[in-house]
Amino acid sequence: MSTNTQLELHPDAESFNAFAEHLLPEHERQPILAHLATCARCRQILSLAQDAAEPEPQAAVGHVLLAYPKRQTANSRLAWGALAACAALATISIVLYPRHPAHTSEQAKIEVPRRTSASPQAPPPTAPQVEKNKQTAQPLAVRRRSGPDAKPAAQLPAAPTAGLDFAAAPTAAKPIAQQQASQSLPNASSTTTLNITLTPAQTSQTVSVSAENALLEAATTPLTEDMSTQIAVPTDQVKLKGRNVQSLHRAQAAPKSTAIAGGAGNGLSAGAAGGVPGGIARTPAPTSARSSFSRMVPAPLIVSPEDESAARSTLQKTLPSGLPAVSAVSASHHLLALDSAGTLFISEDAGAVWEPAAQPWTGRAVSIAISPPTATLAPQNPAKSHTETPPASIAPPRPSNLPVLFEIATDKDAYWTSLDGRNWKTK
């Protein structure tokens, strides 16, 4: 309490504010409450200050952290169910596919002419899996070159011979020509990086592929023939300091649902679920959760480096609400950020000027992500995919100026989407 000019004892602004934000210990709260009961002035001040507060209710660190297990619980139920279905499908496929003796002991080669010749000759039984796996895991830029006109470009190191390795991050820094050269050479099975070894004794496959943009680095644990899935491990998380710790927690938790959804066989989930709860929305990269039976192709959402860096720098700043940004995305010249209280801000000049966005949802927004409006699905028929892969059927890379879908998750497990960050629709 402090005295004011009228020689009345009133709580000072510090105590008032702490009371209003519910931060006072009980031994300080009770005297202020007792004072408020008898002081119309202070009640008025408290009421005015609260009314003036923008939708920035209880500060949110704890709530943010508490909201996530709930969300993950709901997601994980779906994900586990889908994962079980996927595993069952994988088991059935393994049992039903007869093993071709000629292919089990030699390296599967990338034979583009065979794939593109549309020959009526049936492919070897195990080949569709391999080809499909390559198809789903290859970068789009590489897949474009994997047509009949693809030419050998360079000699590359010998292929790995054990384990299913998604060597994502290291290849991200490679020049694109080298990445292209490292993939899908018609007659260079011994020199391509994309080699699949199907050896019964080893019962393992080795595929080395490049991540599409290396924002997520897949785990390098071998994926054996039982088609077990694993969770992608994020290694490119934004390093936050100070009060942004909660977003780091969130970012760590995010890829679980991404990987689970991705591996669960939900065709749209590669893009849609890819970045939902993350700190920075990331372009879905190939995760190790994709088995050779996966029917998915990662939706080719490409975020420009400028967008990525704008979102990163936003996460290290404080938003106009005075609270730190806990989630930020940037795409199509729209930079959106959530502060720790769930208030959404939007900037159209890379964070120079922020303005609060309309928030039609109830509850508090806890994360924001971007996803493509549509996802590209891989061919459903393995045999067809093996025999027909004309270049025209390969999805071209998404131009950066195509619209993306912003997606907001609230602590009520509701999802809202918007194309421009201003007009939101419930999902």
Place this chain on the structure above:
Amino acid sequence: MGIIPSQPVAVSLPDELPSAPSAIPEALLETLWQESEAAACGLDFREFADVLLAAGARQNYGQAVGSSPSQEIQAAYLRGLRIADLALALACAQGKSLAWERFLALYRQPLTRAAIAITGSETRGHELADSLYAELYGLSLRDGQRRSPLDSYRGRGSLLGWLRTTLAQRHVDHHRRSWREEQLPDSADEFPASSAPTPEAAPSPEELTLLAAAIQQSLAQRSPEERFLLASYYLDQRTLLQIARILNVHEATVSRKLRRAVEDLRKALLRNLQQRGLSKRAAQEALGADPRDLTGGNELAGMSDLDLHFKKLLQFSQSGAFPERAGL
């Protein structure tokens, strides 16, 4: 960027510290230093440590006055502070230009919006925000030194919340100072008709005195929270939602507590009035409720009437039970 104070402001430490400030562990200090981004506000490490010590000592590290907090409690208290806001506020109070640039970038717009919301007028809102800026810059002098209200910020709540509260204080105080000076309406026609009290079965002065004393005594027996609920709801006309936000409880909880408080207060009043010599029926009539409604099965209507009368009763008795008159 406007006025930049050139004269440093002495950070005012409390005259008598509740407990002697002990040194903050170096590791903790380093962590808080990194977290606060105090360097970006122009503070050096030593100044930052002094700020922390002053903030902790001023609040006795969140402990009751007289107790001596342990090192762990002190560390926990310091970790719970809005350390970045605290560093920014104190750096501004010390006149660091870097801090002011940061402050303006972060708080100029929110502060103006809050002022407009508080005053209900864009013009007056801008005036209020500008006057607070001038005050925060430390344009006022005391003992030859600039004084900035930011000195008093101790980092327990958010700086933005503190600024909003300070704005509301300035606005209310200004209004309370000036409302008596407002020009009266020119003619009696301009007085609102509703301001004239409706004479309805005016009680005698003795009854009023008796009732006021009973209400004052009964209210004094209620808990601070119940009194706050009654005052906010019946005197200030706050909604349940507004009260719930202040108390950080659900709206339904406020409703339940309010209903219970009214019930308990009514019983206490009846008891009190009977002790003062009134019969039960007379006491019920004095409270404004028709005894037939309360005893004849129509309790809902009775409670509704009682609800209406409660406001009058509390307003009537606020000079005694709620000593401060509503100034607005």
